[in-house]
Amino acid sequence: MVLNDRSTDASKNKPRRHQSRKDAAPRRSDKPGLDARIAASRILAAVIDKKTSLDGMLDAEHGNPAFMVLNDADRGLVKAILQSALRHLPRIEAIIGQLLDSPLPDGARSLHHLLVVAAAQMLYLDVPDHSAVDLAVEQANSDPRSRRFAKLVNAILRRIGREKADLLASVEELACMPGWFMQRLATVYGPEQALAIAASQLEPPTIDLTVKADPEGWAARLSGHVLPTGSVRLDRFRGSITTLEGFEDGSWWVQDAAAAIPAKLFGDLTGKRVADLCAAPGGKTAQLVFAGGEVVAVEQSKSRLKRLESNLQRLALSAETRCVNLLDIEDAEGFDAILLDAPCSSTGTTRRHPDVLWTKDAADIAKLAALQAKLVRHAVTLLKPGGRLVFSNCSIDPSEGEQVVDGLLAEVPDLRLVPIDPADWPGLEEAISSRGEFRTTPAMLADRGGLDGFYAAVIAKI
Structure with missing residues (x-):
């Protein structure tokens, strides 16, 4: 060229x-x-x-x-x-x-x-x-x-x-994942669960909606059902999303059920100053605004930020937007809540993106984990005392989740992990780890269409 x-x-x-x-x-x-x-x-x-x-x-x-x-x-x-x-x-x-x-x-x-x-x-x-x-x-x-x-x-x-x-x-017993990744899954989740995760990615991806209100009503109107996350999952939908009832008036937006979890971990955000870092395409930003937060949405890509702004406009929601690398953010006022859905290997999304495991390798995962550690270390400097940060991503590799949080807590003494209560998530109790972190895998909710793999942890600044 x-x-x-x-x-x-x-x-x-x-x-x-x-x-x-x-x-x-x-x-x-x-x-x-x-x-x-x-x-x-x-x-x-x-x-x-x-x-x-x-x-x-x-x-x-x-x-x-x-x-x-x-x-x-x-x-x-x-x-x-x-x-x-x-x-x-x-x-x-x-x-x-x-x-x-x-x-x-x-x-x-x-x-x-x-x-x-x-x-x-x-x-x-x-x-x-x-x-x-x-x-x-x-x-x-x-x-x-x-x-x-x-x-x-x-x-x-x-x-x-x-x-x-x-x-x-x-060949029906042959796992449809690269050998190197199957070995990592077996080490972390055990051989049986690794095979279940591999099998789940052969299922077609679902279409999930985050609704502003009345999920049961929207499930009935759109021929879907409500998941434990509160998302509405469409049943056997074929066609254009934009033709569905509720799209034009912004009653809902498309968002995988697992991806909707991190923003919900904050609860009511009324009157709180909130930062959504790495915000595009805007599904989580919309959740934070709808929860009452005064949201600053940060995205370094101009084109992706433009898409976020367009999505918020359709939903009749507003947020301050900043086109900047989050490592360059300086904010004297600080934030009561920060969501960092960090760049990752996306190994939890192979139902939707089957190319991921053929374009990534162990070295890529290590590089991304190092980047996440750098990003979250800067993000907590923007957090007010008493504030909370949710760190999340769509990888199912612990080096991009639990190990990043372990490193952060060991390095910064005024932070603590806030355990998530399984009782607050009926139907998803198995996704809450023993120390209170969210860890969904593609094999969960298999009888209802599965989930993307996601990790999320709540961190408080003392």
Whole structure:
């Protein structure tokens, strides 16, 4: 990629980025469906081989070029293929491996991703086998790197079609998570619970709403049910959220049930000065405002802050907003309550983001834990004596939760952990640890659609 400092966009006064051939939009195929499969293979390669986040590549305005040229129907297909491929990747790879006489050559990564994309359609999506096979062979023939393997592609995929039930049965005990992460889960939660967590991420994500009032009433109107968190979970909803009753008038907002827990740990915030650090997209900010707080929402990304402000406007709620890195915040007045939902590895959200475990590793978790320790250490300096801070994130790794809090309490003597009372959370008692911290896992509430994995602790300044 080349940046030409002399060429600028007059309307934005920013350097114009020139696309390389690699970044340019690909040439369109005349064969229906082929472009979607090519896009899925390229994006899968970027996730697996280059550790690139899936969300950015599927962005409707700034996504991967191969994705951007597709129509809406093909974009939907690509998303479905990638979600299935990433959720079931170890099983898909194991099945392909069973059908190969010898491993693919080291340089045949494009062929590997082509086979995974095709197999995901045949094994886990409602795509006719003949269509998946024909398009995969066509894709192999169109790629100079894979052309000589076109007959192999045809043979492997036709066997998958013929032996689908037996092949799926042969891998049903295989956990669909990377080995390194399964080992970490087994160490922390035990082997049985680790398998339950791995199995839970294969379930489709739910849609949860935080409502301003009358959750039972909204559950009835929107064909949902109320969870122990007070959130309304929609049952088998398909369609656009914006068309639902209550969206336009701001009666509710979309927020995973587990993500709604941290803000509720403060209780009534009437008359209290509250900081929501790392605030975007604004669900927790809205909760804090609705609880009566005089909220300052902090976010260092201008675009994310703009989204937060738009969300608050729809909800008819207001907060002071600041576009600043929280490490640079200075506030002489101080805050009665601070919510720090810190950046993390997001390993508790793999139902929604199955790419997470393929784009992160143990080193990433260690780096993020170090960042969290730095952020929370600064956050407590903004807390008034007698004030409370809730530290939370959506990781299920203790190095990003309990260990961060342990380090903070050991370092700062005027802080104490405030135990959360399980009696205050009927139906979620199992999520409260022995020392009073929240620790949800994706395996909890399994009979009601599960939860994201979340950690939260309440810390008081003496």
